[in-house]
Structures are given as structure tokens and as C-alpha cells.
Amino acid sequence: MSKEMKKDYSEKSTREKGSAPSADSQLAASGELHQIAGGEHSALTTNQGVALSDNQNSLRAHPSGPTLLEDFILREKITHFDHERIPERIVHARGTGAHGFFELTASLKQYTTARILTEVGEKTPLFTRISTVAGGAGSIDTPRDVRGFAVKFYTKEGNWDLVGNNVPVFFIQDAIKFPDLIHAVKMEPDRGFPQAASAHDTFWDYISLTPESMHMVMWIMSDRTIPRSLRMIEGFGVHSFRLINDAGESTFVKFHWRPKLGLQSTIWDEAVKIAGADPDFHRRDMFEAIAAGSFPEWEFAVQLFTQDEADKFPFDHLDPTKLIPEELVPLKVIGRMVLDRWPDNFFAETEQVAYCPGNIVPGIDFSNDPLLQGRLFSYIDTQLSRLGSPNFHQIPINAPKCPFGNLQRDGHMQMAPQSGRVAYEPNSLSANSPRENPAKGFRSAAVTETGVKGRIRAESFADHYSQARQFYLSQSAYEQAHIASALVFELSKVEHLHVREAMVGHLRHIEEDLAKRVAAGLALDKMPVAPPAAAPVQEMKLSPALQIIGKMKNTLMGRAIGILIADGSDGAVINTIKKAATDAGAAVKIIAPKVGGAKLADGSMLAADGQLAGTPSVLFDTVAVILSGEGAQALSKESAAIDFVRDAFGHLKAIAVDKGGRALLKTANIEPDAGVVDASDKDAFITMAKTRQWDREKSVRTLA
Numbered sequence: 001m002s003k004e005m006k007k008d009y010s011e012k013s014t015r016e017k018g019s020a021p022s023a024d025s026q027l028a029a030s031g032e033l034h035q036i037a038g039g040e041h042s043a044l045t046t047n048q049g050v051a052l053s054d055n056q057n058s059l060r061a062h063p064s065g066p067t068l069l070e071d072f073i074l075r076e077k078i079t080h081f082d083h084e085r086i087p088e089r090i091v092h093a094r095g096t097g098a099h100g101f102f103e104l105t106a107s108l109k110q111y112t113t114a115r116i117l118t119e120v121g122e123k124t125p126l127f128t129r130i131s132t133v134a135g136g137a138g139s140i141d142t143p144r145d146v147r148g149f150a151v152k153f154y155t156k157e158g159n160w161d162l163v164g165n166n167v168p169v170f171f172i173q174d175a176i177k178f179p180d181l182i183h184a185v186k187m188e189p190d191r192g193f194p195q196a197a198s199a200h201d202t203f204w205d206y207i208s209l210t211p212e213s214m215h216m217v218m219w220i221m222s223d224r225t226i227p228r229s230l231r232m233i234e235g236f237g238v239h240s241f242r243l244i245n246d247a248g249e250s251t252f253v254k255f256h257w258r259p260k261l262g263l264q265s266t267i268w269d270e271a272v273k274i275a276g277a278d279p280d281f282h283r284r285d286m287f288e289a290i291a292a293g294s295f296p297e298w299e300f301a302v303q304l305f306t307q308d309e310a311d312k313f314p315f316d317h318l319d320p321t322k323l324i325p326e327e328l329v330p331l332k333v334i335g336r337m338v339l340d341r342w343p344d345n346f347f348a349e350t351e352q353v354a355y356c357p358g359n360i361v362p363g364i365d366f367s368n369d370p371l372l373q374g375r376l377f378s379y380i381d382t383q384l385s386r387l388g389s390p391n392f393h394q395i396p397i398n399a400p401k402c403p404f405g406n407l408q409r410d411g412h413m414q415m416a417p418q419s420g421r422v423a424y425e426p427n428s429l430s431a432n433s434p435r436e437n438p439a440k441g442f443r444s445a446a447v448t449e450t451g452v453k454g455r456i457r458a459e460s461f462a463d464h465y466s467q468a469r470q471f472y473l474s475q476s477a478y479e480q481a482h483i484a485s486a487l488v489f490e491l492s493k494v495e496h497l498h499v500r501e502a503m504v505g506h507l508r509h510i511e512e513d514l515a516k517r518v519a520a521g522l523a524l525d526k527m528p529v530a531p532p533a534a535a536p537v538q539e540m541k542l543s544p545a546l547q548i549i550g551k552m553k554n555t556l557m558g559r560a561i562g563i564l565i566a567d568g569s570d571g572a573v574i575n576t577i578k579k580a581a582t583d584a585g586a587a588v589k590i591i592a593p594k595v596g597g598a599k600l601a602d603g604s605m606l607a608a609d610g611q612l613a614g615t616p617s618v619l620f621d622t623v624a625v626i627l628s629g630e631g632a633q634a635l636s637k638e639s640a641a642i643d644f645v646r647d648a649f650g651h652l653k654a655i656a657v658d659k660g661g662r663a664l665l666k667t668a669n670i671e672p673d674a675g676v677v678d679a680s681d682k683d684a685f686i687t688m689a690k691t692r693q694w695d696r697e698k699s700v701r702t703l704a
């Protein structure tokens, strides 16, 4: 094995050359403050290893004189600081990453040679980054947006990146349209807003002129794009890929991630308010879950099908605006992913991780999906600009964990210990340099390609409405209402009437009733004409698996309960609710007017986890309000307390109350329903807390 085939050489290169730096200088170089026994610290040095005597004052000619150019310590520190940022991702800039592992539970040996999919029980390390698409790196966590779902598997046969989304289809059929789509959804270029929002003219103008996006429009207007937690979203590889077995036969495959906690979304009004209460809501949720040992987990499943089967589908599986209903090709669960470690450093790992759909391993191959084909180019290109060098694969988060090596040389920031006379292949001068391996090396599927060259869209890609209709009709009545209301909300932000009308015209192909609801919600004076459809709309079999509500798990695992208390609250009632919720798997937080806590009826102090003004009920799945008579009276004059209960009620959450809690609800003008439960009946509360009170919705807001 050549020297450069050593595992993870970016980390070890200096040591392999025999010039091992001391542990202290390594720590100093990494910027870490190292506490030595006895309270001494290791030396703070420049990047050249020179110890600093003063890190607070720059070098000046005299105490009130000019700063001297010769101050290399100041210059080095400021120069490095000036270059701390790299360009953010053009899309998916805002993201949250974590380490974990993949464990195979069922072998696909019959279909593939890829070891990660054949060795049952084997654990493969991975790094997963979940992101929003439209907003910048500092934008909020809870806009209405698709979530990116990117997994880098460090397999024994090289890195495999599955770079997907939480929606199984995409807006466009051809990569050449991507820059236009993204320009349309991003901040409008003349004014620099709105940030992280699709509710504006340019997005809907582009969409209304792009009928192929209608299926995706149904998904983005559904509650899938306002998830409750990143731990409660599905992930999809979107495109068809191929698996190749040892006989060289290939089978098509779609990849799916299924969250162990089930699906759950927020209510739109809730998502909007969370954005203000905690812009880092999803990142914090993931961080806290991992820190608490409640590791986010997903099942990994595949849909496998042959070319013959694909020929019989009423759609083209190579069209990324189409999904394969699981009622047509069932999902086969083959493994699980667990995220169990937060990165040590956000920049080094989450920011520098470079995913690329082109990173695949022997036994897996691409399909001819034209969107996928374009992506194979884009990611490396973008990484060259973000990370600045073709050696970005040497950054530890990107480096394979299996031996790797070739005769590529040099380039910016080369870290590998490249040595020897030979940097070419074939060669006869170096017995140890890496060679190609016909038996084990990567091979593409042997497929015949024939046809006429040209800028041609396949006929089989012409149907833009049938699966949009199937998706809408497969939803529950509540979910259909949310889709209609989301469309009304978004189009109400569009200033141009002709764009609103054009969108309603498309909706008429999807479902006339939906179009009518949206037209009424926009107060259009007449029904717009539907545009000509390129292919007739087919009636597809309904697919209940496309719902969210149907996939919500009846559990408190992974969910959060907020208990609002004040001076005089009954400690015994608080404890009963707290224990019942904790036993059911929920995280419990106490909220009081002051963070130091409240003096309970028995005179003891109970510390709070959050101050009322900064901890609104939108941060919880369900709430309890435990108050004395005086406590209720005091809180009746606090708008934060009134908002706390009004929002919990409006967001369809179960509420446990004692007598004082009930009094606060009365002040807030809330008419208790079956979701308002007496705190003494903890079992009833826990049962109600496991779901949202969907039937309440009609009494709290007008939906389209």
C-alpha cells in the first residue's frame, strides 16, 4: 500500500512524516484552551508557534501613539479573522448536521454487490445534514420550505452520498431549469427580500409558467414543509437509481427514510410564531435530543422494480416530478440510521461537508433522470467555489474512512504526504503505487442507449397534473383544507392579479373544488380559464400513504410538554403531570413568570426552565396550566399568559388545567372542548396529548 493510501491522511500527515508535534502545540493550533493540572494553560501562540505575552493590546509607538505595522501578531490575528467565512451554499444554506451510523437489517445481495447493502449487522458511520432550501445560512428554521436530507455514508468501499429531500418529487424535469427556479424563489434581486419565503411574485410567476411543477406545488403547500421537528420528517432519494449485482444485472431502486417518531407537522400560524420565539427551533431540538440521548432514528427502505415493471407504470419513473406510490411498489425496510453525535465544530463539519450525488460505490449506479444527470455536475462545481480547492475531499468530514489513493497531485491546500518519483499510471518504476482493479473497481450498468440527439423532452414526461390530483385527493379533509389555505396565503402575497389567476387556472386541472376554494379565498370575481394540458389528466388510485396525519404516531416520545405555573401553584399536581408525561417519553419544561421559579402552595420554590415572556406555548406539543386562584388572577393581566393558552388552543393542542388554569382559559375567552382536560385525570390528558385536536380547528380559524 502506498503511503497516501493510509486511512484519513489529512489528519495524520505530519505525524507520518515523523515530525510529530507535541500534544500541546496541536491543541494550541486548534485554538482549544487546554487546562493543565494545577490551573496552568498551554501557551497561546501565533500560527507560527510563537508564544504571545499579551493578547489584549496591539503594539503602539507609545501609549497614545499610532499602531505599528510591524505588529505581526495583530496582523495575523485580524487577517485570519477577515477570512473566517466561506461562501454559503447557493441553495440549502441553512442546515443542521449530526454524526451517526447506518445498520443493515436485511440483505440486498440478490440485487447489488455494494457491501453496505449486503452485510447484515454491519454498522457504517455517516454524517447527515438536514437543511431548508431558500433561506440564507442565518435564516430561520421554520419557513414553509422543502427540507434537504443529505446523508454521507463512509462505507468500506468509498463514500456514498444520498442527497435527497423530505419530499419525493421535484419542481422541474430538467437540470437546465434549476437556476431559474432558484432565482425565482430567492429574495427578489432588486429589493433583497423576502428572505426564506416562497410567498412572493417572482416565485409564483415562474411556477404559474411551469406546469410540470404542479405536483411539487401540492407537496410544498401541504404541512410537509412546516415540520414539527427534523426528527419527524421523511427523506427521499427522489430519483431512481440502479443496483447492480455480481452477474451485472441491474434493478431500479428508490430510497426512502422513515422517521421512528412518525411524521408530525406544525400549524402554519404556529410555524410563523416559532420563527419569532426561536429562530433556531429545529437546530436546538436536534441538539437537545442528541444531548439527552434520545437519538433521532429513521428506517431505511427501498422500492425495487425492473425495467419491465417500469414500462407498465402509468408514468415515467425517470421523471423526477413523479413518485411511485407505495401501493404500487411496496417499501422494503432494509436498515436503520441513528444520529448519536453532535459535531465538535459546526464550521469544520456541518459547514464544510460537501455532498455530491455523484459519490456512489460499486453496486450502485445512476439512472437517466435528466435532473439527476445535471446534479452530477453541479455539486463538485459548487464545492470548488465554496471550499476553494480540488483537495476538499481531504477535509476530515469529507475524507473517506477506507483506504484511498491515486496519482492526482498538488493543488491548493494539498495536505496529503505525497512522495516518490512516480505520479502516473501505468508505470513500472513503483511497485507500490495504486493500480486499477477490474475485479473490484466501479463499473457502470451495461445499458444500450439509442435515439436521436437533441434538446428533446420525452413524451412520457408530458402529464403534469395526474399525480398532483392523486396527492390532493389522498389527503384527509383537514390536510386538504391546509393545502387550500396555504395557497390562499401565498397567493395573497402576490401583487400581480394575473399570476394569482394563472395559478387558480392550473388548480382546475388538479381538482375543481380546490380551485374554487382558492378562488373564493382570493375573492376572484370569476373563475380563471384552465391552461391547455399537454396530456389528459388520469384518474390514479388514491394513496393514503401520502398523508401526514395518517402517519403521525400515537405517542409522546420525542415530544415536549410545557407546564405553566406561578406563585401558589400546587406542587403535587405539577409532579403528577410531570411524571406521567416523562413516563410517556415527553420532555417536560416548567414555565413561570420569572426564571428563578415560583413559590408553590407549600412554600417551596420550583425553578423554571423558561421565563413566560420568552417561552411561549408554540415551543411545546401540549401544555398544562397549574395555577392557584391568585396566580390565575395575576396572570390574567399578562398578555404573554393569555397568548400562551390562546395559542395552545388555537394550535389544536391538548391542555391540562386545574381550577386556576381553567380560570385563565376563561379570561382568554376559550370555550373548553374535549381537548381541555382536568389535570387530575392524567391518563385522559396523556391520551389527548398524543395527538392534535383536529376537530377543534373549525372553531378557531376560517380555512379556505
Ligand code: HDE
Binding pocket: 089, 090, 091, 092, 095, 129, 130, 131, 147, 148, 149, 150, 163, 164, 165, 170, 174, 175, 176, 178, 236, 237, 238, 239, 353, 354, 355, 371, 372, 374, 375, 378, 379, 380, 382, 383
Ligand atoms: Fe441540490 N444543490 N440541486 N437538489 N441539493 C445543492 O450543492 C442542484 C436537487 C440537495 O446539506 C448545491 O453543495 C441542481 C434535488 C440537498 O450540503 C448545488 C439541481 C434534490 C442539498 C445544488 C438540484 C437536491 C443540495 C448547493 C437540479 C433532492 C444540500 C450547495 C439539477 C433530491 C446538501 C451544494 C448539503 C445542494 C445543485 C436539485 C437536494 C448548487 C443543479 C432534486 C439536500 O450544487
